[in-house]
Amino acid sequence: MHALVTNDDGIDSRGLGTLARVAVEAGLEVVVAAPDEEFSGASASLTALEADGRLWTHARRLEGLSGVRALGVEASPAFITFAAVHEAFGPAPGVVLSGINHGPNVGQAVLHSGTIGAALTARTHGIPSLAISCTSPEPVHLDTCATVAARALAWLLERPGDEAIVLSINVPDVPPDELRGLRPARLASFGAVQAEVGEIGEDHVTMTIRETDDELEPGTDAALTADGWATVTTLAAPCEVPDVDIAGLVDSGQRSIAAPWEVVQSTKE
Known part of the structure; x- marks a missing residue:
């Protein structure tokens, strides 16, 4: 099976290399394609730097991954996934x-995550995906995450091959022997950080990002990871609420708009 490994921290991220090695050790045919610079907070945006219809890529070598094709791509994680699905980097x-x-991707704030955005983009194309995050912005124990x-x-x-599941996993930054285990978790009603509006000027607004000090809700991803557990949450791509x-x-079947549509034809001399 062919696997795409991507992220939103960029091609030089240590976590990216760790995840790629996990995929190789699982026997997958791996292509690493990740943003050439950090793209955190990109959600599922389809953003790319194009010129003459070309998506720019740069061949890279990743430590410990000789023989694995690696590309720094001038695009968001979701765009990279979208391109990979359409065989831009080899077989889909x-x-x-x-x-x-x-850093963690917990709570309803996963909406904004480029890491999650890539996984959900795969889901919309019928491809199962795994998004994994370490709770520390500067991980020490990536071996635990691996x-x-x-x-x-x-x-x-x-x-089953027709079941495109999205797994969102968060792992505490602890040694392997200190990890309590892996637990299912629901999303917390907030994320790991919160934004606050400060000064409002005529031409600017100051924003402060801080770690939340709200009480953690029992059974949520935020609470369980803080208590030493790795968590797994299944996610779904956007869908209707029936x-x-x-x-x-x-309308019930016949037009019920009060006024008929007016078609205006304009001419220019």
């Missing part, structure tokens, strides 16, 4: 691995 991947992110990633990848590869009653909004 059968699985997408995103990370290992330096152990959890290998276990999750093995489970994912055993699933149980909302919108009967008072939509």
Whole structure:
């Protein structure tokens, strides 16, 4: 099976190399394609630097991954995934691995994560994916993350081929023998950090980003990782919510707009 390994921390991230080695050790045909610079907070944006319709890529060599094709791509993680699905970097991947992110991706704030955005983009194309993050912005124990990633990848590869699951995993930055285990978790109602508006001027607004001091909700990814557990949460790509009653909004079959549409034809001399 072909695998795409990407991230939002950039091609030089230590976590990216660690995750790529996990994929190689699992026997996958690996291509590493990651942003040539940090793209954190990109969500699933399809952003790329193009010239004359060309997406710019730069061949790289990653430590300990001789023989693995690695590219620094001038694009967001989601765009890279989108391009990979359309065979821009070789055969389309059968699985997408995103990370290992330096810093947590917990709570509803996963909406903004480029790491998660790449995984969800794979999901929209019917490809299973794994997004993994370490809770520390400067990880010390990436070997712990690698152990959890290998276990999750093995489970994912055993699933039916038509089941495109997204696993979001967060791992505490602790030695392997101090990790309490892997637990399912629901998303916390907030992320690891919060933004606050400070000074509001005529031409500027100051913003402060700080770690949240709110009480952690039991059973959530934020609470469990703080307590020494690795967590796994299954995510879904954007989808409709069918149980909302919108009967008072939509038409019943015949036009109910009060005024007919007016077609205006303009001419220029």
